[in-house]
């Protein structure tokens with residue numbers, strides 16, 4: 001996993017003060033990182049590279065890049081639509097002028113371009129884009145070229161919000177370290193592949209401590225069985241409470257069994273047609289080690305719910321329970337909650353933390369997750385979305401590995417099943433949420449069929465051979 005920061009200006013400052021680096025040196029490295037990627041992906045000398053530069057230091061990165069690319073490509077177009085403001089941009093521009101490179105005045109005259117580098121705005125975007133800038137970005141997005149965003153796609157602000165439009169990158173090369181603004185759900189549409197550029201000192205030196213992390217494929221710890229002398233009880237007994245919409249609980253039960261739970265029981269009120277390996281019971285068995293509750297619950301007897309919630313074993317809570325006030329009584333203990341945005345809005349309202357709509361939540365996902373976990377530090381919260389956020393107390397993790405293939409009914413039920421399987425097998429709350437989420441998204445990523453066709457059954461099948 002990699003650390004994520006709210007901002008990196010303080011890390012740049014540390015480089016100047018502690019390691020005697022300076023702005024020019026960092027910028028040279030920023031531009032070098034851009035150059036390296038272009039050279040790797042755009043091979044032919046007669047290719048056209050268009051560099052679009054804004055008024056600040058993001059623009060200065062672009063102007064510096066133009067200098068470094070001179071003689072590497074025959075056609076380098078530099079487009080500077082507005083008067084440069086930052087001292088570094090003016091200095092780099094002066095150098096470029098002395099080298100006699102090509103500036104273009106009218107973007108409409110550019111017909112074919114192999115690579116576009118967006119250096120319009122970086123971390124300094126602090127107000128909505130004007131009409132002219134929107135038009136420029138929309139025009140750039142129309143080109144069928146390899147598109148690189150310098151630091152962050154222009155149009156995404158430092159909270160990760162897109163007010164009007166944004167540059168749609170194939171790759172974002174972010175400077176120094178990962179920033180939180182790159183990981184909102186709306187930013188995901190624009191970021192493309194994400195790479196961190198080293199600015200002249202190693203990551204270990206550049207970065208400070210952080211409580212926020214980006215999860216990576218290599219963080220996944222599958223529940224492989226290392227013991228030789230074991231029996232089914234060694235791997236826990238997961239129970240899934242099946243509600244009115246029975247499919248949800250059935251999917252979760254099946255996912256739990258396939259993810260290694262030694263025993264799985266569906267808690268049902270009537271006999272169901274279930275795979276032979278899923279047991280059925282009206283009551284929780286005495287040897288239960290973990291419970292999944294809430295998916296497809298519908299109307300359920302409150303006393304029975306309380307009885308289940310009062311059982312002293314690990315629990316993952318989903319769906320309909322996020323609309324039940326009684327859940328509040330269980331938030332001061334260790335528990336996993338897996339709401340989607342609408343359910344989280346309900347939860348925030350029940351907890352009297354905020355009365356907000358989904359748009360407000362989505363534009364401030366990290367803030368509300370942190371607010372909730374501050375009030376309930378024992379809860380492990382997994383907020384679903386294009387980028388999943390997992391938070392416990394002051395530690396926050398982002399999983400960006402999900403794809404839109406997962407946007408289907410039943411995907412969340414599989415996730416609850418995977419989580420309860422890991423809880424049953426003795427993973428702690430945080431590790432259960434992290435590893436189940438990683439497994440869930442990686443299976444979807446590996447899916448061989450068309451991305452509209454993934455079913456819960458495919459997910460459960462994929463988990464067998466991840």
Ligand SMILES: NC(=O)C1=CN([C@@H]2O[C@H](COP(=O)(O)OP(=O)(O)OC[C@H]3O[C@@H](n4cnc5c(N)ncnc54)[C@H](O)[C@@H]3O)[C@@H](O)[C@H]2O)[C@@H](O)CC1
Nearest residue numbers: 012026027030056057058121122123124125126127128151
């Ligand atoms: N040490 C550093 O400062 C380094 C900075 N680097 C680059 O510098 C960037 C940050 O530079 P800046 O702080 O100059 O910020 P930007 O280059 O993102 O732009 C800030 C400028 O744009 C103006 N502006 C903001 N929003 C606007 C809008 N909507 N319409 C019109 N003008 C607007 C501001 O008034 C300011 O003049 C980073 O993203 C990164 O690319 C890198 O070179 C690495 C080192």
Ligand SMILES: [K+]
Nearest residue numbers: 118121152154
């Ligand atoms: K940019």
